[in-house]
Amino acid sequence: MAITLKKRSILPGFGLTLGFTLSYLALIVLIPLSATFLKASTVTWTRFWQTISDPRAVASYRISFGASLIAALINLVFGLLVAWVLVRYTFPGKRLVDSLVDLPFALPTAVAGIALTTIYSSHGWVGRYLEPLGIKAAYSPLGIVIALTFIGLPFVVRTVQPVLEDLDKDVEEAASSLGANRLQIFTRVILPAILPAALTGFTMAFARAVGEYGSVVFISGNMPMRTEITPLLIITKLDQYDYAGATAIAVVMLVASFTLLLAINLLQKWSSRGQRGESREEAVIAGNPLEPSFVQ
Amino acid sequence: MARTITLRTTSRSAATSVAQGATLESPWVRWTLTSIAIVFLGLFLFMPLAVVFVSAFGKGIAAYFASFREPDALAAIRLTLLAAGIAVPMNLVFGVAAAWAIAKFEFIGKSLLITLIDLPFSVSPVVSGLVYVLIFGLQGLLGPWLRAHDIKIIFAVPGIVLATIFVTFPFVARELIPLIQAQGNDEEEAALTLGASGWQTFFRVTLPNVKWGLVYGVIICNARAMGEFGAVSVVSGHIRGLTNTMPLHIEILYNEYQFVPAFAVASLLALLALLTLVVKSVVEWKSQQDLKEPEEDWSVEPA
Numbered sequence: 001m002a003i004t005l006k007k008r009s010i011l012p013g014f015g016l017t018l019g020f021t022l023s024y025l026a027l028i029v030l031i032p033l034s035a036t037f038l039k040a041s042t043v044t045w046t047r048f049w050q051t052i053s054d055p056r057a058v059a060s061y062r063i064s065f066g067a068s069l070i071a072a073l074i075n076l077v078f079g080l081l082v083a084w085v086l087v088r089y090t091f092p093g094k095r096l097v098d099s100l101v102d103l104p105f106a107l108p109t110a111v112a113g114i115a116l117t118t119i120y121s122s123h124g125w126v127g128r129y130l131e132p133l134g135i136k137a138a139y140s141p142l143g144i145v146i147a148l149t150f151i152g153l154p155f156v157v158r159t160v161q162p163v164l165e166d167l168d169k170d171v172e173e174a175a176s177s178l179g180a181n182r183l184q185i186f187t188r189v190i191l192p193a194i195l196p197a198a199l200t201g202f203t204m205a206f207a208r209a210v211g212e213y214g215s216v217v218f219i220s221g222n223m224p225m226r227t228e229i230t231p232l233l234i235i236t237k238l239d240q241y242d243y244a245g246a247t248a249i250a251v252v253m254l255v256a257s258f259t260l261l262l263a264i265n266l267l268q269k270w271s272s273r274g275q276r277g278e279s280r281e282e283a284v285i286a287g288n289p290l291e292p293s294f295v296q
Numbered sequence: 297m298a299r300t301i302t303l304r305t306t307s308r309s310a311a312t313s314v315a316q317g318a319t320l321e322s323p324w325v326r327w328t329l330t331s332i333a334i335v336f337l338g339l340f341l342f343m344p345l346a347v348v349f350v351s352a353f354g355k356g357i358a359a360y361f362a363s364f365r366e367p368d369a370l371a372a373i374r375l376t377l378l379a380a381g382i383a384v385p386m387n388l389v390f391g392v393a394a395a396w397a398i399a400k401f402e403f404i405g406k407s408l409l410i411t412l413i414d415l416p417f418s419v420s421p422v423v424s425g426l427v428y429v430l431i432f433g434l435q436g437l438l439g440p441w442l443r444a445h446d447i448k449i450i451f452a453v454p455g456i457v458l459a460t461i462f463v464t465f466p467f468v469a470r471e472l473i474p475l476i477q478a479q480g481n482d483e484e485e486a487a488l489t490l491g492a493s494g495w496q497t498f499f500r501v502t503l504p505n506v507k508w509g510l511v512y513g514v515i516i517c518n519a520r521a522m523g524e525f526g527a528v529s530v531v532s533g534h535i536r537g538l539t540n541t542m543p544l545h546i547e548i549l550y551n552e553y554q555f556v557p558a559f560a561v562a563s564l565l566a567l568l569a570l571l572t573l574v575v576k577s578v579v580e581w582k583s584q585q586d587l588k589e590p591e592e593d594w595s596v597e598p599a
Contacts, residue, residue: 009401011484012494017397021409024390028461029415032427035437039430078336085333089326097334099577103341106516106569108523109421110543111562114550115344118351125343150340172319182321211420214525214543218550231422231526238426238530243435250423261418265411 033254040251043244051248056224057233061252064230067141068209071148076202079156080194086157087164104153109214116147117219139221144229147215152205159201159271163194196271203267207260211253348566351559363560371537372545372561375453379528379541380521383460387517391468392510396498398469399476400484410473416465424462425530428455451533456541459527464520471513475506508586512579519572523565 040048051057085091086098104112120127120137130137137143167190175185213231220227228236230253237246320326353360363369394413398406416424431437432449442449449455479502487497503510525543532539540548542561549558 017393021394106572
């Protein structure tokens with residue numbers, strides 16, 4: 001299925017489709033996004049700096065980025081484990097489990113939010129067992145981590161799974177015949193092969209978690225300085241008609257998301273090169289074309 | 297880095313039978329790892345899903361169905377259907393056009409264009425809502441003009457539709473681009489040589505080849521459109537019966553401690569999510585079937 005389309009094409013419709021694509025993209029995405037930067041530029045630099053370095057804003061970055069990092073790390077470890085179990089082992093109900101992994105992509109965040117809050121509040125299914133242990137899950141930073149873990153759960157599983165499926169077992173057998181034990185084979189042979197994909201999934205989960213709002217607002221308790229995430233701070237500022245302040249914080253978030261988007265693109269390039277030495281597009285096609293296009 | 301050369305489909309079954317000891321852990325390790333994975337998924341996937349339905353039926357079936365007789369709930373459902381009904385077709389047309397331009401032609405700046413199409417995925421939903429407030433809101437760039445002409449976009453239905461379009465923007469395009477690229481151009485070129493028009497070629501050759509991917513793109517786009525919370529929350533203004541979508545209505549009910557109605561509405565969205573996953577599984581199965589008989593695909597399309 002190699003693509004050798006470098007020549008001039010006889011297919012029609014290039015002007016029409018590209019023209020429509022570009023105008024729609026500009027109208028819906030590019031012009032509105034640049035309006036944010038335009039609005040931010042009307043604020044003086046000192047005012048802008050004051051807003052984004054305000055202690056409450058800084059606390060919200062710490063909570064948003066900190067909780068997202070912990071959640072992404074949890075997903076990195078458990079995502080690898082789930083992908084491994086789904087690819088290498090068989091157990092009853094495996095197909096069902098496999099398709100349910102995508103649930104966080106499809107379940108509305110507000111529904112996830114109220115469901116997780118109900119489970120982890122002091123009378124909930126899990127919360128009631130945590131409370132005697134002195135662990136407060138809902139309405140605490142731990143609750144934010146729980147919600148963000150749910151949101152980012154599919155990313156590492158779905159990036160690692162196809163790579164693990166493609167992994168050649170001959171190499172493992174060779175390593176084994178040369179005297180390596182199972183753990184050595186995992187750390188020296190398998191892990192290096194799936195690492196780029198795992199890191200891509202990790203970064204995607206992190207990026208998704210940083211911007212997440214719906215599932216977190218229910219479970220976090222929303223206390224300023226303690227459990228207030230950055231997207232919520234933007235909403236708070238909007239509710240107070242502080243448009244300049246909301247825009248300044250939004251610019252910080254946009255810069256963070258663009259940086260993460262760049263990181264994801266670079267990781268994907270590395271990942272597909274490491275995997276098979278082809279271009280990114282070809283690697284995407286060679287994998288499962290029906291994988292959800294890792295939504296953020 | 298190890299290059300994979302062997303055929304994917306055969307390597308797995310062959311390898312397991314040849315040297316199980318080298319590539320399989322002891323039963324004890326397998327059992328432990330599987331259990332940890334199941335417990336983790338149980339805690340984070342099964343339990344949230346189960347709690348939605350258990351809470352929705354917490355006071356019986358009558359109470360569950362009574363939740364949908366509320367005029368505000370019905371208005372929220374109607375608005376959600378309306379927003380998705382506009383956003384999904386628009387993004388479908390965009391996705392097909394973008395996929396055609398990107399997958400069928402080589403041009404400069406193509407990878408930049410793909411990245412730009414992905415942008416809405418990486419923007420926080422709250423920021424997505426905010427950008428429209430900054431343009432169409434009272435203090436926004438077009439605010440004074442809109443006010444003078446008595447057009448309301450923010451805190452009204454158009455804003456909700458716009459925000460929904462923004463957050464679901466890339467879905468269909470992202471699903472179709474790799475699929476159409478994988479098909480190559482040969483079939484279309486043959487159809488054109490045989491005298492088919494551009495539209496005929498598209499509808500009779502290209503579209504049937506990617507129909508399953510298209511179905512999944514539309515259904516995941518729809519699930520996201522109906523479930524969007526953050527972006528819609530910013531532009532909605534939360535006016536009951538007027539600008540509340542289903543997720544926003546759930547938030548209000550939940551914050552008023554009306555748990556049964558909140559979870560009842562939530563259960564509809566959870567069912568939609570489950571339906572989306574079912575369609576995804578069917579689509580994957582169907583497209584694997586198609587892959588297994590590629591020769592037939594060639595002969596079936598006389599165009």
